[in-house]
Amino acid sequence: MKIVPTPWRRNMMSMALAATLASLCAPAAQADEQPLIIARDMDLNALDPARAWCDTCQIYLTSVYEQLATLDKDNQIQPLLAESWEIADKQTLFTFKLNPAAKFSDGSPVEAKDVKWSFERLSNIKANGAFLVEAIETIETPDEQTVVIKLSSPNSEFVNQLAAGFLGVINSDVAEANGAVADETAADKDTAEAWFLANSAGSGPFVLSRYEPNSELRLARNENYWGDAPGVPEVVFMQVKDAVSQAQMLQSGAADIAMQIDPETAKSLQGADVTIETVPSFNFVYVALSPGAKGLEVDLTQDVREAISYAIDRESLIDFTLGGAGRPIATPIPLGFPGSSGHEIPAYDPEKAKELLAAAGLQDGFRLDSVYPDTNVYGIDFSLMMQKIQQDLKKVNIEVDLSPVPFPTWGEQVGGDHIPLTAVYFAPDFYGSSQYVDYFGLGEGSVWANRAGADNNPSVINAAIPDLLARALQAESPDAAEKLWHEAGAHMANDKIIVPMVSPDLILAYRNGVEGVRYSACCNLPLAEITN
Template identity: 35%
Template sequence: MKAGRLVVLVLVVALGLALSGCSSKPPSTAPTGAPVAAPPTSAQPATLVMVMNMDDVVTLDPHHAYETTNLMIHASTYDTLVEFKPGNLTEVSPRLADRWETSDGGKTYTFHLHPGVKFSSGNPVTAEDVRFSWTRLKNLKDNPAFYADLIDKVEAVDETTVKVTLTEPSPVFLSVCAAPAMSIVDSKVVKEHGGTDAADADKTDKAKDWLDQHSAGSGPFIQVSWTPKAEIVLEANPTYWRGKPKLDRVIIKHVADPTTVLQMLQRGDADLTDSLDPDLVEQAKADPNLKVTVGQTLNQNYLAMTSNPELSKPLADKRVRQAIALSIDYDGLIKALLRGYGSRAPSIIPLGILGVDPSMTQGRDLAKAKALLKEAGYENGFTVDLSYGSNPTRETIAAKLKSDLAEVGITVNLKPMEQSVYLSEMRAQKLALCFGGWTPDYLDPTMWTDYFSYHDRGIATRMLYNNPEAEKYAKIIDTEFDTAKRAQAIKDLQKVLMDDMPFTMLYQNQQIVVMNKAVQGFAYHPVQFVNFADLSK
């Protein structure tokens, strides 16, 4: 879990795990061979130019990468066994796997691959490629290797059947399978370029450099080049099993300056950007050649409050924590900081996740906050330190929180720190009141319920939060395969957290997407942003 990492986000949903099989569309008939790009035609190639800040890219090997931009690239150059489609983050859909079933109480998953699918090289996609891919991911032991932590063994039963044995029964695993890090690579091609799935792959695998510049997948596009901090070029896979993309080429250019991004869109030098600065939105809306859409991310910023009296006697009383949550002008914060491009969920589990009901969200209520403080014996207020990792955005948040709490008599001493110092202090359980960000690594509610509920994990540990009732519901969410029961447990957990109030969500980011009006088919995805196969121009 990447606390504070800005994503479109792994990246990222309780996810009705449709554990019964599903069927997908039959593949297009594709010629054999080893295509590297779409063949030339007399018509003008359909090229889409995207501009964005992509200085986070350090590798494009899907089993090494653990940043943000790579999620978008890998979603279009590789396939996973299953996927979450835009607009539906509560149901797992088939991708390479037509269907699947569980056995042994949820400890064993058996996937049945769509027959006839080929990699862009012309090699068939087989169960052995799945086994190799997930074993390589695990044995590389790099940042994304944790996605394979649940896996004990992967077996290729036959050409199109994969049997996965987990370390323990888990309803979460199917959601994890949709993560771009779980992409299926062409084992023959990767081995030809020095790749291995051996136990010592972290020392002996040599394929990363080649995979930085070329894809080895079965996705709708083929990566043909990457120039760090300059551009990434993708070309259509003419034999893609779901049909050749409408775009012939996608060029993603690195442009860090927000004003330059808008100017390129206005001049027609670019077709799409993933995130426009809120201060520039009105200019974009005024341009008749551009269209603006807003996507709801799963990224959030939260305020955390200890319940340990040794760190803060006032905060140890849940009435005080409730009063603080009711004192915050959330709407004003979203307007001032995000120009209104933000939202809030009832607790720390974001909007878009199974079991999250927006109508439960509480806003500001100063009268109730003051009454709670009086009831707790703090009618005249108290003083508390607010700690945070300093940057311009967080300074704005801190100043707003200080001002809001002053209205109910609470004096806040601001304690800005370097981010590394802040994280060290938080992990050492030294902070009474602090705020930070949270971004999911995969799309399952456990990305929130585990780390904000269990006393021995994540933010709950760092804030010394320990509530057996919260852990009871978190355990149900961890282990229950029935979607309805899981959703109810999430609702019940939210009620516990809203009553105990160890955390309150300050805001959930929204993403401002701008594109040329000629671009069609865009569907926002909170993890991978977009699949370029959906677009035309």
């Protein structure tokens, strides 16, 4: 994405040239059809469904591959490759009937063996998405159109998990012919990762046309698609890192959609031939405290953690970092997910914070180290956010030493000696609350129980969480599950290990005339619905 004589001009000329070439190089398109150009900072780590793990990956994997089920615009589960399913044995036995019309891009039918192979490969590759299938005990394929999945424990959200992009079904014959392995040796013997960077083997509305890392990702219409044909002949993702450059491309007509426009940059697009929509997202940013971190000067008891929460002015922080384009969040379950409603947003009350600190013998204050990722995500500059939190905490005599670091360094520290005060973000992997209770709920062995230092301070563990999680996953109805998710949410809010700050709004920015752009919990951006 890089034009002489300056780096910025190199970027813009290259992007304009790529956009021009994109409009000329769509051989499958009719004369009046134009490719869809999307400006995005792509975080792709792989194009292999068993290895891909990123936000852009969700868009790619739900456009080129397909899942057994999907979500509609209201986040209701809908059939996709599976035309129907039955659930038995208290949410442990799932029988799926595949749609006999479904076929891969090479014209071959999607069969039960492909589902079994794809799920087993995901499990055995052991990459990030493997947790989505770790509860699968057996997969049986009594005939070409039937898949029977037995789980090791009840899971009322299992069908929702199957709508995740990372559970796309692969053409097993094609993949195996190009080095893919699904059995228990897959982690060592699978050699298909490079092949997937240049080829696809799915049944989705698009196929991979070309991928150039740090430059562009091109998808072409799947001419053998078994469903409704997508509205555009080609989609071209162009690597554009910052929001200002994305906005400039949108204004100039070099892009049809800009995917990471922040609230401030959106103001510059007012009056242009551009549509700006602000919609609530399911993403959130949070602060986290680690009572078991090594080198702590004070004991971060629940009362002290609550004092820290009272001392942070969330509304002011949202205004400062997002220009008000976000919602405060009470518990680490996204607003709009089961169990998220009805929780009281923590008040900003520095006097109450001082009272709690005084009762803990800390009226003179103390010092905290804060290491956090040096990043800008969902429109939030983490350094600006942490500077604001530093100022708030100083008002109650808590001195915070800020240390922004690269994300890999942060990961090492939070999992090593742990970090007294940190901040990070989370986006859903599927539409369901179990992932949040499991990840943030402080059950023994959970991610945040470990990061909070439960090995050094066992008081971090919340013994009620595992039971609530298990009961919710056994629930026979959504209403029964909702009550249990809400109860788990109340526990997480009270523990004050995870202190949510904001759920940033999502800005959809696209050229007038483009239709069908929407945000999706499973797919991020459903490309097949878009026309231009």
